[in-house]
Amino acid sequence: MIRADFGRSPMLVGSWWRGRRRPHSSYVVELGVIALGAEPAHALGLTxxxxxxxxxxTRPGAAGQAVETADLILPVDRWTIRLQNASTPRRALSGPGGAAATRM
Structure with missing residues (x-):
């Protein structure tokens, strides 16, 4: 978990990986909106x-199997999600593949 300078965590992150960490060349992101339950709301200082x-x-390995999966919970009042065409040069993006989360 990352702590912000104003005392509230900007996000919650849970991560899992298979074996040792290995290089990956791509990832798939599923994006949704949830209502926070008691535990994550408390951890983020929200109601x-x-x-x-x-x-x-999910980051696939060379054989296509998942080698890492991460769940990220980003409060909508603290983050903006930007989707960008994957053909845009990578140096113009915050991350490969066209998706980036920007802290407000």
Whole structure:
């Protein structure tokens, strides 16, 4: 978990990986919106039922199997999600593949 300078965590992150960490060349992200339950709301310093983005990022290995999966909970009042065409040069993006989350 990352702590912000104003005492509230800007996000919650849970991560899983298979074996040792390995290089990956791509990822898939599923994006949705959830209402926070008691535990994540408390961890983020928010009230129950506050809306948050839920991103599930999966990074496949060379054989196509998942080598890492991460669940990210980003409160909608603290983050903006930007989707960009994957053909845009990578140096213009915050991350490969065209998706970026920007802290407000």
């Amino acid at each position: 129950i039922d506050t809306l948050a983005y839920r991103l599930v990022r």
